[in-house]
Amino acid sequence: MTEPLDSTAIAGKVFPVRAHVPVVVVGAGPAGLAAALEAARLGLAVLLVDEHPVGAGLIGMDVPLQFGERMDAAVRNKPRMLERVVAARPGIEEAFAMGVDVQLGVYAWGAFVDGPTSRAQPRPLLALADDERSWLVSWDRLIVAAGARDLAVAAPGWDRPGVMGARAFAAALDLYGAFNGRRLVVLGSGVVGLETALRAKAAGLDVAALVETADAPQGPAALVDAVRRTGIAIATRRCVAAIAGTTEVERVVLRGLDDGTTHEIACDTVVTAIDVVPNVELFDLLGCRVAYRAPHGGFVPDVDGDGRTSAPAVFAVGDCAGLSDAGLGDPATAIAAGRRAARAAARDLGRTDVPADGAPPAAEPVADRDPALRRWIAAQAAEGGDALVVCQCENVTLRDLLGVRPPAYLDYDAAKFAGRNLHSLAAEGPLNQDQIKRLTRAGMGPCQGRRCREQVQALIALRSNAPTGSVPLPSFRAPLRPLPLSVLSADDEPAELRANWTAWFGIPAQWLPHWEKAPEDAEFWGGRVPIPDATK
Amino acid sequence: MAEAGAVKGASVVVVGGGVTGLSAAWWLAREGVDVLVLEKGIVGWEASGRNGGGATHAYSPLFREEQRLWPMMDELLGYPTEYRRGRIRVALDAAQLEHYELTSRLAQSQGFTVDRLDARALQELVPYVGDDVAGGLFWNYGGHANPQRTVQGYAWALQDRGGRILQHATVREIRVAGGRAIAVVCDQGTFGCDAVVLAAGPHTARLAAGFGVAVPVVPARAEMIVTEPLPLMRHGGVDGNGLYGRQTLRGNLAYGGGPHEWIEIDGAATPRAVNSPVVRSLARRLRELFPRAAHVRVIRSWAGVVENTPDGRPILDRLADPANVVIATMSSVGFGLSPASGRAVMQLATAGSCDFADLTHLGLGRFAGLAPDWYRDRGWVPWSSGDGAAPAC
Ligand SMILES: Cc1cc2nc3c(=O)[nH]c(=O)nc-3n(C[C@H](O)[C@H](O)[C@H](O)COP(=O)(O)OP(=O)(O)OC[C@H]3O[C@@H](n4cnc5c(N)ncnc54)[C@H](O)[C@@H]3O)c2cc1C
Numbered sequence: 001m002t003e004p005l006d007s008t009a010i011a012g013k014v015f016p017v018r019a020h021v022p023v024v025v026v027g028a029g030p031a032g033l034a035a036a037l038e039a040a041r042l043g044l045a046v047l048l049v050d051e052h053p054v055g056a057g058l059i060g061m062d063v064p065l066q067f068g069e070r071m072d073a074a075v076r077n078k079p080r081m082l083e084r085v086v087a088a089r090p091g092i093e094e095a096f097a098m099g100v101d102v103q104l105g106v107y108a109w110g111a112f113v114d115g116p117t118s119r120a121q122p123r124p125l126l127a128l129a130d131d132e133r134s135w136l137v138s139w140d141r142l143i144v145a146a147g148a149r150d151l152a153v154a155a156p157g158w159d160r161p162g163v164m165g166a167r168a169f170a171a172a173l174d175l176y177g178a179f180n181g182r183r184l185v186v187l188g189s190g191v192v193g194l195e196t197a198l199r200a201k202a203a204g205l206d207v208a209a210l211v212e213t214a215d216a217p218q219g220p221a222a223l224v225d226a227v228r229r230t231g232i233a234i235a236t237r238r239c240v241a242a243i244a245g246t247t248e249v250e251r252v253v254l255r256g257l258d259d260g261t262t263h264e265i266a267c268d269t270v271v272t273a274i275d276v277v278p279n280v281e282l283f284d285l286l287g288c289r290v291a292y293r294a295p296h297g298g299f300v301p302d303v304d305g306d307g308r309t310s311a312p313a314v315f316a317v318g319d320c321a322g323l324s325d326a327g328l329g330d331p332a333t334a335i336a337a338g339r340r341a342a343r344a345a346a347r348d349l350g351r352t353d354v355p356a357d358g359a360p361p362a363a364e365p366v367a368d369r370d371p372a373l374r375r376w377i378a379a380q381a382a383e384g385g386d387a388l389v390v391c392q393c394e395n396v397t398l399r400d401l402l403g404v405r406p407p408a409y410l411d412y413d414a415a416k417f418a419g420r421n422l423h424s425l426a427a428e429g430p431l432n433q434d435q436i437k438r439l440t441r442a443g444m445g446p447c448q449g450r451r452c453r454e455q456v457q458a459l460i461a462l463r464s465n466a467p468t469g470s471v472p473l474p475s476f477r478a479p480l481r482p483l484p485l486s487v488l489s490a491d492d493e494p495a496e497l498r499a500n501w502t503a504w505f506g507i508p509a510q511w512l513p514h515w516e517k518a519p520e521d522a523e524f525w526g527g528r529v530p531i532p533d534a535t536k
Numbered sequence: 537m538a539e540a541g542a543v544k545g546a547s548v549v550v551v552g553g554g555v556t557g558l559s560a561a562w563w564l565a566r567e568g569v570d571v572l573v574l575e576k577g578i579v580g581w582e583a584s585g586r587n588g589g590g591a592t593h594a595y596s597p598l599f600r601e602e603q604r605l606w607p608m609m610d611e612l613l614g615y616p617t618e619y620r621r622g623r624i625r626v627a628l629d630a631a632q633l634e635h636y637e638l639t640s641r642l643a644q645s646q647g648f649t650v651d652r653l654d655a656r657a658l659q660e661l662v663p664y665v666g667d668d669v670a671g672g673l674f675w676n677y678g679g680h681a682n683p684q685r686t687v688q689g690y691a692w693a694l695q696d697r698g699g700r701i702l703q704h705a706t707v708r709e710i711r712v713a714g715g716r717a718i719a720v721v722c723d724q725g726t727f728g729c730d731a732v733v734l735a736a737g738p739h740t741a742r743l744a745a746g747f748g749v750a751v752p753v754v755p756a757r758a759e760m761i762v763t764e765p766l767p768l769m770r771h772g773g774v775d776g777n778g779l780y781g782r783q784t785l786r787g788n789l790a791y792g793g794g795p796h797e798w799i800e801i802d803g804a805a806t807p808r809a810v811n812s813p814v815v816r817s818l819a820r821r822l823r824e825l826f827p828r829a830a831h832v833r834v835i836r837s838w839a840g841v842v843e844n845t846p847d848g849r850p851i852l853d854r855l856a857d858p859a860n861v862v863i864a865t866m867s868s869v870g871f872g873l874s875p876a877s878g879r880a881v882m883q884l885a886t887a888g889s890c891d892f893a894d895l896t897h898l899g900l901g902r903f904a905g906l907a908p909d910w911y912r913d914r915g916w917v918p919w920s921s922g923d924g925a926a927p928a929c
Contacts, residue, residue, distance in 0.1 A: 009915065010797040011915065115808075118757070118797060119920040120921065435581075486830040490820045491820065507847065510868075513595050
């Protein structure tokens with residue numbers, strides 16, 4: 001190489017990696033475990049990471065699931081939680097036994113690959129962290145099995161401790177063994193709501209009601225019957241008028257959508273179980289093509305029969321690749337997908353003798369999951385009105401969101417906004433949720449938009465009479481989990497990076513008076529002097 | 537805003553709805569000029585909405601105007617920009633302190649004042665610094681604002697004054713005849729004009745090349761991180777330790793710095809700017825700067841594409857040929873200067889010269905004789921480790 005390098009640029013800087021791993025699997029649910037086990041069986045070195053058990057700090061922030069502060073103090077005991085996670089997922093023991101490098105309580109918070117604005121990394125990187133520190137690993141093939149997230153829906157009082165999501169409820173009960181509620185109201189009567197109610201009942205919890213905005217239960221008849229047999233009341237044509245209590249949830253007030261009447265139900269927990277959402281954050285960071293597919297549960301990556309995304313080294317398996325009609329109770333599809341991806345990865349890495357998995361690819365889901373989302377969001381928005389807080393972190397009300405208003409802590413001239421709203425914005429071009437985030441701060445807070453991004457998307461779509469999927473996916477950003485400065489901090493930073501650090505580009509003439517001629521000879525200024533700090 | 541079909545030509549067509557183009561258009565609209573902004577995406581979507589919000593450019597001939605205008609911008613625009621005046625530089629050691637004193641001289645020589653802060657005074661103003669901080673400086677000048685609110689403020693304010701913005705309108709060509717730009721061709725139609733302001737950021741070079749003018753700018757990617765909100769400091773414009781940035785009025789710490797990456801832009805679109813492992817180094821420096829905020833969580837990062845000229849200085853130039861075109865590109869220091877750069881561009885477009893700042897050395901003429909591949913000599917080119925190990929991603 002004869003060309004000079006800009007010493008203040010990223011060119012030539014080395015970012016230390018802890019290890020190079022041929023196959024990394026993110027997520028130790030059924031799909032991820034199946035992928036890791038299959039890859040190990042085929043003789044590949046595999047790293048399997050899963051963020052559970054997550055740190056108590058994140059649990060308190062509703063990250064990565066909407067935990068609603070409904071877990072007991074045991075979650076602070078990490079070793080105990082590790083034991084429970086391992087016990088809850090027998091495949092983990094098997095993976096250990098197979099020689100898989102299983103790392104639990106480890107967050108995948110970023111991924112850095114070649115692309116139009118990034119060429120400097122010699123290999124694709126995955127960024128990981130635990131509660132103490134962060135590090136990088138490089139990989140040849142990445143199998144993402146990140147599962148599904150909660151779908152939160154705003155209702156008056158939804159910020160009270162005790163309001164949680166269906167995935168969080170399942171995790172609290174089955175993974176952490178730390179659920180500390182007793183009497184639940186479950187919102188939603190689709191597959192997710194029905195399964196949640198049944199699971200609660202089986203765990204000996206009291207399900208005070210299952211609430212549905214539609215005029216009939218929505219899920220498969222067999223599940224509806226099963227729920228009815230347990231004696232759980234299904235309240236249809238109802239929405240949530242209030243979630244009330246002194247601080248925590250003590251009761252829910254339901255509103256009849258036809259007659260406007262209200263009635264109260266005592267409970268300590270509200271599980272929002274209208275649906276779950278494929279977790280596509282890593283695909284967005286990796287630049288994999290995603291598309292909105294209502295039967296799959298929202299934005300999902302484009303994949304081939306092996307689960308290979310538009311980024312050929314990246315696979316998507318399990319719920320993060322799209323939900324199935326069967327619901328969460330049936331892991332067979334996810335397991336098959338995990339195996340197929342592992343086999344394809346093995347073939348990529350030279351195991352040409354590995355035949356494609358014989359199992360037929362899973363049937364595509366057909367049930368349209370969009371109407372339930374829109375029906376609930378519309379009903380709760382109508383009930384909550386202008387004052388409904390849509391984004392908890394940033395305290396953005398429905399009025400402020402729809403009126404594209406600046407946040408309340410700013411003084412502004414309200415008259416200037418009289419004619420400005422989502423409609424006027426839509427007249428200037430397709431609505432973009434990231435732009436609305438910038439204007440209103442909805443989705444800009446510490447929960448990283450987890451609790452409001454789907455709601456905001458649906459509200460934008462509803463208000464502009466557009467299909468939900470017409471609103472493009474708002475971007476995900478690293479770190480995908482809120483990480484303390486002390487954890488994210490590059491303590492392994494190479495000396496060369498430190499020595500050549502400049503606050504801005506380090507172009508000597510930029511810092512000298514622009515009303516004078518720039519010095520001809522940059523050498524006069526010591527060449528590319530490291531400027532330790534810059535004026536901006 | 538009018539529908540695409542209703543938009544006709546304009547007296548001045550501004551190419552590029554970043555902060556430079558929007559400010560210029562707003563100033564033109566204030567003067568009663570019929571102005572149309574053509575933006576290929578959403579206003580302020582590129583560097584203009586992704587920067588550090590710093591407004592402290594003592595080395596610019598526009599500095600005085602920058603300092604004069606910012607405190608009035610909320611009122612002039614009618615929309616909040618979150619501007620706050622004053623900057624604090626935190627020195628972790630004696631060498632940094634000395635360096636900051638040096639970099640303060642340029643402003644001091646223009647009549648602006650600086651107060652020295654000992655460790656105790658600094659700790660009072662900036663509770664997140666550590667016990668062993670060396671000291672700092674308080675600049676009674678400079679400041680910071682919210683870039684996203686500011687760009688939208690310009691856009692709305694110019695619409696309020698009758699200016700027009702067409703988004704999702706990619707300009708393909710500036711049509712020239714008889715030594716003058718006569719029309720701007722974009723994928724939503726062709727718009728006749730009396731004058732053109734070319735403010736397309738890193739795309740300025742390509743568009744100017746279309747009418748035979750060489751504008752030496754090359755693009756690079758730069759990144760920032762932001763934390764969850766924490767209690768407000770008395771002054772948010774605090775930085776140092778190789779970082780630039782601010783505490784937002786919401787309380788978030790938003791900081792950038794460190795290695796940039798030179799990129800190539802292929803075609804009319806701006807590629808999505810990704811982040812890199814540099815975010816960890818930013819976190820490290822921020823923790824060093826604010827040890828008492830080490831527990832604070834980083835919730836997001838982002839990157840933007842900036843434009844740089846060979847000397848890192850803006851180009852603000854009314855061309856001789858075509859005679860009715862103003863080139864306005866800011867070489868990576870364009871956000872803070874925008875109130876002043878817009879006014880200067882307005883004057884260049886309407887009067888041919890600027891009456892409040894000496895722009896002599898910001899013209900394209902300074903690059904006469906520049907080698908066509910000037911950027912190679914400096915290594916301002918995309919670089920890859922090139923060991924072929926990276927699979928196609
Ligand atoms: C991370 C980062 C931090 C920064 N920090 C600071 C700071 O603290 N202070 C400061 O002063 N500056 C800062 N800068 C620099 C500053 O952001 C830029 O100098 C400034 O935004 C440039 O504005 P612009 O309008 O000239 O260009 P841009 O913002 O790039 O806008 C150009 C616009 O033109 C549009 N366009 C391009 N081609 C076409 C076409 N063919 N047709 C139609 N439209 C087109 C683009 O879509 C874009 O919106 C920073 C930049 C970055 C990336």
